[in-house]
Amino acid sequence: MPSPRDLRRRIKSVKNTSQITKAMQMVAASKMRKAQQGALAGRPYAALMNTVLAEVTANVGDFKHPLLEKHNTGKRAVILISTDRGLCGALNSNLMREAARLDKETTLFICAGRKGSQFVARTKRPLVAEFTYKDPPQFGEARAIAKFVQDLFTKGEVDRVDVLFTRFISTLNQKMELRPLLPVGELLAVEAGMNGDRKGAALERTGVEYLFEPSADGVLGTLLPHYVNYLVFQMLLEARASEHSARMVAMKNATDNAAQLIKDLTIEYNKMRQATITKELLEIASAQMATA
Amino acid sequence: MSTTFKLEIVTPEAVAYSEQVDMVVLPGTEGELGVLAGHEPLMTTIVPGELRITKDGEETAMAVGPGFAEITGEAVRILADMALRADEIDEAAAVEARQRAEQALAQKLSEEQVATVEASLQKALAQIEVKRRHRGQSSAHGQHSHQK
Structure with a gap:
């Protein structure tokens, strides 16, 4: 049985914690709004680029590009986009669970x-x-990542x-996803399958021959790397929006829990105080009766 | 066959334009390129410059950044780094951006940085050019386009 003083101390410490989580919730909420806007605004661009590429690559005929080629080394690379900081709910543990499943x-x-690199280092x-x-x-950060994996891929060190x-x-909802990025053909097929018939139809249509200005190599040679760069960028945006949303929700839950805990503890504390007072009164009364 | 076609201009920040139009003139790599409905399927890269849209006899100008254009008979889809209407351009900001870029170019930079700075310089130049050319008529267009 804790003493009233212990309870008081506990209430105070819970209050302090709830102040911190409340502050983190506020910060996350304001960052979240910006990050969400960024992620949503970028989607039409990514989707349109996807449609365009799907149509064009399906209709370009004989065209070879290092990013479209298939390799056979039995190795694959995975870009793991995680957060830098914790306290964002199950976001990172979901990612790590999936990462642990890979060979x-x-x-x-x-x-x-x-967080991701810590996990990878820890599990060797x-x-x-x-x-x-x-x-x-x-x-620029997305481009650095995209360039690195493109080099890795074109050198033939990985299949995909x-x-x-x-x-x-x-x-309230963020979904962990494992998406193919390279070779580009596979990525397009996945996107087409996922996003309904407009793109699915585009992949099949082969009647139209595109003209290219200045040339097919020139246009696709710039479009393909740009596409990969932009996709990585969009994924970073999505990851950031998810992070702030998850943190906001996690911190809101923590604040709510703390409020509930404070309430329960205060009731218990008051009960205990009341019990002490009643006991003292009883003692005084009985002492009076004894002397009367 | 219809004489209008769908024009979509999308940037990483937003869908900048999406309407049925009569004609569009693009700043292609190989020079300006006018597109009417029923154009042959064409895929081209575009350079920073001025893009002119004709819709119901009215002409709107936009400054666009580097990007890609996909032309089919019934639609033109443009992916650009930037797309601003003449009246949306902040000329002072663009001039400042140009100066900053020019100063940055005067210093020693890595190849990657030079490419980035040059890209922003091109974009600033395109904005300034469009703004200057359309200063006279921008107020009328401005009201028109803000009502959307």
């Missing part, structure tokens, strides 16, 4: 975000590169590159 021997990890998986991304993410990140769905 230890044949998977190379490229990490963006400190091959970590080939570590990147950081700011808040909000900069396009996937990205493990958290897609932002809503403030």
Whole structure:
């Protein structure tokens, strides 16, 4: 049985904690709004680029590009986009659980975000590169990551590159996803399958021959790397939006729990105080009766 | 066959334009390129410059950044780094951006940085050019486009 003084102390410490979580919730909420806007605003661009590329690559005929080629080395690379800081609910543990499922021997990890690289180092998986991304993410950072994996891919060191990140769905819902990034053909097929018939139809249509200005090599040669860069950027945006949303919700829950805890503890404390007073009164009364 | 086609201009920040139009003139890599409905399927890269849209006899000018354009008979889709209407351009900001870029170019930079700075310089120049050319008529267009 705790003493009233212990209870008082406990209430105070819970209050302090709740002040911190409340402050973190506020910070996350304001960052969240900006990050969500960024992620949502970028989606039409990514979707349109996807449609355009799907149509064009399906209709270009004989065209070869290093990013479209298939390799056969039995190795794959995964870009793991995690957060730098904790206290954001199950976001990182979901990512790590999925990462742990990948084959230890044949998977190379490229990490963006400190939590991911800590995990990879701790579980002694091959970590080939570590990147950081700011808040909000900069396009240059995405380009650095994309360039690194493109080099890795074109040198033939890996068969494929996937990205493990958290897609932002809503403030209360973020979904961990493993998306193919390279070779580009595979990525397009996945996107087409996912996003309904407009793109699915585009992949099949082969009647139209596109003209290219200045040339097919010139246009696709710039479009393909740009596409990969931009996709990585969009994924960073999504990951940031998810992070802030998850943190906001986690901190809101913590604050709510703290409030409930304070309430319960205060009731218990008051009961105890009341009991002491009643006991003292009884003692006084009985002492009076004894002397009367 | 219809004489209008769908024009979509999308930037990483927003969908900048999405309407049925009569004609569009793009700043292509190989020079200006006018597109009417029923154009042959064409894929091209575009350079920073002026893009002119004709819709119901009215002409709107936009400054666009580097990007890509996909042209089919019934639609033109443009992916650009930037797309601003003449009246949305902040000329002072663009001039300042140009100066900053020019100063940055005067210093020693890595190849990657030079490419980035040059890209922003091009964008600033395109904005300034469009703004200057359309200063006279920008107020009328401004009201028109803000009502959307």
